[in-house]
Amino acid sequence: MKEKYYVTTAIAYPNSTPHLGHALEIIQADVIARFKRLQGFDVLFQTGTDEHGVKNWETAIKEGKEILEFLDGNVNVFKEMYKKLNITNDFFIRTSDKTLHYPGAQKLWKALVKSGDIYKKQYTGQYCAGCESFKTDKELIDGKCPDHPTREVQTVQEENYFFKLSKYKDIVGKIIEEDEYRIIPTKRKNEILSFIKEAKDVSFSRTKDSLPWGIPVPDDPDHVMYVWCDALSNYITGIGYGTGDKNFNRFWPADVHVIGKDILRFHAAIWPAMLISAKIQVPKSLFVHGHILLRGTKMSKSTGNTIEPFEQIGKYGVDQFRYYILSSMPIDGDGDYSENMVVDRINTELVGNLSNLCYRVLSFTYKNYDGKIGSCDKDPVINEITRRFTEVEEAFDAFDFKKAVEKTLEISALGNKYFQDNEPWKLIRINRARVLKILGTCVNIVKNLCILVSPIIPEFSEKLAKQLNVKNLTWNDLNFELKDHTFNKPDILFTKCVKKEAKKIVIKKIKHTVDPEVTELGVKVRIAQINGVKIKKKHEGLERLKKQVKENIFSDGKVLKEYETIDQKTGVDSSKNPNSVINLINLIKEKGQLPQINTAVDTYNVESIKNGISLATHDLSKIEGDISVRLSKQGEKFISLGNIIESLNKGEVIYADDEKVIGRFSKQCEETATTTDSQNIVLVAFGNKYISDEMMDEAVKEACNLIVRYNGGKFSQDSTEVDFSILDLKVAKITEAREHPDSEKLMMLAVDLGKEKRQLVAGLKGLYTQDELKGKNIVVVTNMKPATLRGEKSQGMLIAGEDKKENKMGLVVAPGSKPGDQVYVEGKSPSEKEIEFSDFLKVKMTVEDGKAVFSGKNLKTDKENITVERVKEGIIR
DSSP states (O other): OOOEEEEEEOOBOTTSOOOHHHHHHHHHHHHHHHHHHHTTOEEEEEEEEOOOSHHHHHHHHHTTOOHHHHHHHHHHHHHHHHHHTTOOOSEEEETTOTTTHHHHHHHHHHHHHHTTOEEEEEEEEEEETTTTEEEOGGGOBTTBOTTOTTSOOEEEEEEEEEEOHHHHHHHHHHHHHTTSSEEESHHHHHHHHHHHTTOOOEEOEEETTTOOSSOEETTEEEEEEOHIIIIITHHHHTTTTTTTOTHHHHHOSOSEEEEEGGGHHIIIIIHHHHHHHTTOOOOSEEEEEOOEEETTEEOBTTTTBOOOHHHHHHHHOHHHHHHHHHHTOOTTSOEEEOHHHHHHHIIIIIIIIIIHHHHHHHHHHHHHHTTEEOOOOOOTHHHHHHHHHHHHHHHHHTTOHHHHHHHHHHHHHHHHHHHHHHOHHHHTTTOHHHHHHHHHHHHHHHHHHHHHTTTTSHHHHHHHHHHHTOOSOOGGGOSSOOOSEEOOOOOOOOOOOOOOOOOOOOOOOOOEEEOHHHHHTTOEEEEEEEESOOOOSOOHHHHHHHHHGGGSOOOOHHHHHHHHHHHHHTTOOTTTSOOHHHHHHHHHHHHSSOOOOOTTHHHHHHHHHHHOOEEEEEEGGGOOSOEEEEEOOTTOEEEETTTEEEEOOTTOEEEEOSSSEEEESSOBBSTTBOOTTOSEEEEEEEEOTTSOHHHHHHHHHHHHHHHHHHHOOEEEEEOOEEOGGGOOEEEEEEEEEEEOTTOSSOEEEEEEOSSOEEEEEEOOBTTBOHHHHTTOEEEEETTBOOEEETTEEEOSEEOEEEETTTTEEEEEEOTTSOTTOEEBOTTOOOOOSOBOHHHHHTSOEEEETTEEEETTEEOBOSSOBOEESSOSEEEEO
């Protein structure tokens, strides 16, 4: 029986689409599996998806889908990517599989209980929703998770089950130190040995209230398994642990787990400790790869700093993509992804070295000897190359794929030199027999390269094997024993990529403002900018997405009806000019599909159909100045798509640059339309009062991410600057200050506004004493919607200045004014319309030299400029 070899990847989290990191890991594992098969091992290669957890659950709800419907769609995208990457996994496990995975995970839990290593206790911890894991204070940087710096870390307090990791830290440290569980590279081994010394027990469950989607804890239906017993157990459940499959006895322990460095501790500390507790053998090795960087920084969808794998595969080819990923990734560090380098390495290494040798040798031999060879020459090059076979093998065994590629290229370079130095095109005129031996050696070099590159670029290897007329090559066929053989007509297998010179352009930054009249209609606006796009007419992946969206049409009747209500209020005939969302929904219902315009327009149409938000893009180069969202003036001209000139009535919601109207609430204009020539675009999003601010922000982010996925580029979102005139600010005198009876931070203030008295609740405890507050003249937002804070009503909101660099905060004050005096900015009239706190946040006020300022103008009363205590420079909130 063949010796077994079991290789796994970490299971991907399918709350979104796959990125380059997923591609890197699955390709590396595939190389290992292919190499071991070449060596004659009975290989089992497993990958899969981690499908429980809060992020999957919340994203499914947001998209209006049942959880498994949502997961099925995303999992299929991962499987499609693996297929395109020519991945040869034998099994794909899903942790939502109740037949295969649940029984094994629950059996493992019970084994840990039997060993006395599970207990229950009350717990308070710092939880990162991005990682879906608890963090220690040492792991946080400035209170934020380093892998998700834009997310707030949550303080979670609940009763959980815990696993006694501390009990096993010494034995885990010992097996790692002695390489019984071999951590590769050594850098990661040292890292985990340092951590394991201080290892503490880990939270092992979450309450069903906080984590509604997961595997139930045996004998406790109120808890679900946390990620450790749920996700990590896939490596044994996939091969039959808990379901009696004989594969478990055959293939466990795993010969190698392939993972990323960000989950090292899970796999090198918690996982082996669990296995020891459950009396299961630990894996043999753990290969830990680094991250793929883009221009030196970690890729992140939230910042738009990403590259889309499908697009790269389509652009350069699957072998070329695999080759670059593997050859640019050092074993003990991070690798950089650069399209310029992709092109350079394709042209110099794959085309200029490898493919060049294969085609030169085979075409010359085919032309002059009908593809027939005899025996080899006895040249020293054979020994030089044979020595390198062992070096390539050692590199593969050490998971140093970059070195394996380099050593293989050395062999190819030796072959090129041998062919060039012997000049068979000259020698053939005087010694055909000698040339035949030279060519026999060269064809054997090509045959050996066919074997050596097959784990790296399998499609090339398969095509080359057909040209060579050889089948079922193995590692044992690395020799110079191919003789008296005839091969087939050769073809060029790699061709050069043409590098396009980038045009030097200055990219301007768009800002926008929204007039109060627009806000009063309940219209919500977001604007984002995507730079460096490469828009195409069509994209295969996008076309599939457009077909899928038919099953996910936005259907919230209140939202759709509100668009028509806004049209009625502004004098727009909805029957002639339906809102773009409604128009798209009707179109897909009538024709069964979205139109094909280009990959930018088609992308935002998909998002608009899914989230019910009106979206449009404009070519940045055709926009003059910044954008203002306002109501139209009587007779303003608008050139709609199709170059139709329309005359607008007064009071319609529009957005305009410094020269022209570039969009209506329901249409965009022809003059700024996005085309395949557009390099930088502006995304404009409209919603209404039934769409929350959070939903607006998330929808725009998703739209930008999707645009970047299919068009490339990088996006940034412009913050909405709402005009100061939505506020009604007045001077208020604090007549009494006392502590809130049910809060450690809040204080209750009685204030005099001249003609009325109110109560405010504010988080001032620790910043001001009661005596310091009493008698102080502060500035209050009087038209803020009343709120109840810990059972006490707050009738308005005071404002304060903050200097984040100096960590200082102080009240905005008017010491020389009277209670009830109006606080204003020149040229701005106050509004009595009630506003939400989210509206206030969009008014960007600052502290400049100790004074309160809006848009370069001082806040004032008729008696004085408004000042800020304790803060010289900062923001007002």
